[in-house]
Amino acid sequence: MKELRLRVAYLRSEVLRADPPSVARALDDLCRDAEQANPLARDVLGAVVPILADPALSERVEQLRELASSHALLPLSRLLRRKARRPEAQPASPAPDERLLATSSAGRALTLGERRALARRPTRAAFEALLRDPHPLVIRNLLDNPRLTEDDVVRLAARRPASAEVLTEIAKHPEWPQRARVRMAIVQNPGAPQEIAVPMVRLLLRPELLRLAAAADVPAVVRAAARELLDRRPPVPHKPGGPLAQ
Secondary structure: OOOHHHHHHHHHHHHHHOOHHHHHHHHHHHHHHHHOOOHHHHHHHHHHHHHHOOHHHHHHHHHHHHHHHHOOOHHHHHHOOOOOOOOOOOOOOOOOOHHHOOEOOOOOEOOHHHHHHHHHOOOHHHHHHHHOOOOHHHHHHHHOOOOOOHHHHHHHHHOOOOOHHHHHHHHOOOOHHHOHHHHHHHHOOOOOOHHHHHHHHOOOOHHHHHHHHOOOOOOHHHHHHHHHHHHHOOOOOOOOOOOOOO
């Protein structure tokens, strides 16, 4: 399947349809090949990462994580690794700052429904306000807008302090995570959820892994994933003036 949306949709249906042990074994084989820089495996894994980032599939992902641990599926364990967290109450989400929201000609903040509608067909003048919108549903509509550029998405993914909800919307989109600059903006953002950043590390090329491993402001679990993948990548002879090894 060459169409990215169809590829992601098909893999999502298979992840949900097949029994978890079969999915775990298939993903483990895929991860093992991708770690060895197999181009086909990396291409397929690129369509898997948006699925893993989707909160709607968090229960299935947790099943796969437990199977990887109990059956010693090490490549899959590395894909789904996350730092252990202490159980604690989640803080309430702060109310959105109306100064960040798109406004009407009368100067009032637009409602969520109005902003979502505007995100489907904004003018370039409206993009600045919409890119600052804190609501993930507005961002979801904006990501599907054909006028949105890669530079816009990179700025959105690199914004600090990060919004976990906004980064999740970008990561689960079937097309934007396939762009190298978007991936790097996400994994280098200190506020990126590790459930998103760690699997996305598996899609990086050697120069990107080197840069990520040396980034002091990136969480340790993400840097460790980059260093580990560098160690597992096979050495590729580098010809003078030729491309750097993958």
